[in-house]
Amino acid sequence: MTARILDGKAFAAKLRAQVADAVVGLTKRGRPAPGLAVVLVGDDAASQVYVRNKVKATEGAGMRSIEHRLPADTTQDALLQLVASLNDDPTVDGILVQLPLPRHLDSAPVIAAISPAKDVDGLTIENVGRLAAGLPGLVPCTPLGCMLLLDAALGDLAGKRALVIGRSALVGRPIAQLLTQANATVTVAHSKTRDLAGEARRAEILVAAIGQADFVRGDWIAPGATVIDVGINRIVENGTARLVGDVAYDEALPVAGAITPVPGGVGPMTIACLLANTVVAAHRRHGDVAPRWSLKED
Ligand SMILES: NC(=O)C1=CN([C@@H]2O[C@H](COP(=O)(O)OP(=O)(O)OC[C@H]3O[C@@H](n4cnc5c(N)ncnc54)[C@H](OP(=O)(O)O)[C@@H]3O)[C@@H](O)[C@H]2O)C=CC1
C-alpha cells in the first residue's frame, strides 16, 4: 500500500481560483480590489519564503499587495504606529505581521494593535475568542488550510480520533479547536507528552506542527491514517539546503492512507487561505455576505 499524496499545490490553485472569482464579484459590485498588507521586520528565513510566495499569489488573484519591510532595529513605537496607520487605511482589508519578530520587540502589543476586522492571521484576542466560542471571525490561515485539505480528503470527520502535535497559538491550538468543531475526538500533544509514539499510533488523523525535521517516524503511524505535515524545516545535506516536514515522509508513505508532502502540502494552502481571509474581511467591511470555500470534488 502507498499513501494518497494530498497535493497542496493543486488544492491551493483551486482555492485561489475561488478567491479570484470572489474578487471579480466584488469589483462587479463596484467595490475596490481587496488589499493585503504584510509587515516584515528583519530577515527571518521562513518569513522571507512566505512573503515572496504571498506577493505573487496576491497579485495573481487580482488583489493589491502592500509590503512593509522594516529594518531589524525598528522600534516598538514605530511598529505600533505602522499598524495604526494600516488600521486607518481604507485601501487595506487585511494586515499580517510576520512572526517571529526580532527579539527586542514584544509581539503581544503589536498583535493587540491590529484591528480584529483586518486580522487575517486570526491572532487577536477577539478572533481567538470567537474561534473558541464557535462564533464567526477570522481563523488562522494554516489551520484553515489543514481543515480544507482534511475536508477534501476525508469528508465527514465525526467521531474520528485526531492527534495534534504542537499547541502554538498560530498553528496547533487553532487546529485542535477546528477539529473539535468538526466533531473529531481530539488529543493535543506537546513537549511534555508521555509516550508520544503510543498516542500517535491511535490516531486516524495525525497533524504534526512541531518544527523538528523528520520527528514523526513511520512506525508511529496507524495503517491508513491521514497525515497532515505542517512543519517547514530547512536542512542542509551534502552542502545543499532543502525543506522537509516534521514527518519522516519516506517512512510514512507505505503506512499512511493519505499524506501531505513538504514542500507542496500545507504551505501553499496557507498562502491561499491568507488571500481567502482577506477577501472575507473585504466582504464584511463592505457589508457583503462573505463567500464559503470548499475543495471537495463537485
Ligand atoms: N506550512 C505552513 O504554512 C506553516 C508551517 N509552520 C511550521 O510549522 C512548525 C510549527 O510551527 P509553530 O507552531 O509556529 O511552532 P512553535 O515552535 O510555536 O510550536 C511548536 C510546538 O511543538 C511542540 N514541540 C516541540 N518539540 C516537541 C517534542 N520534542 N515533542 C512534542 N512536542 C514538541 C511544542 O511544545 P511546547 O508547547 O510544550 O513547547 C510547541 O507546542 C514549524 O516548522 C513552522 O515553520 C508554521 C506556520 C505555517
Ligand SMILES: Nc1nc(=O)c2c([nH]1)NC[C@@H]1CN(c3ccc(C(=O)N[C@@H](CCC(=O)O)C(=O)O)cc3)C=[N+]21
Ligand atoms: N504571522 C505569521 N503568520 C504565518 O502564517 C507565518 C508567519 N507569521 N511567519 C512564518 C511562518 C511560515 N509560514 C509559511 C507559509 C507558507 C510557506 C510556503 O509557501 N511553503 C511552500 C513553498 C516553499 C518554497 O518556496 O520553497 C511549500 O511548503 O510548498 C512557507 C512558510 C507562515 N508563517
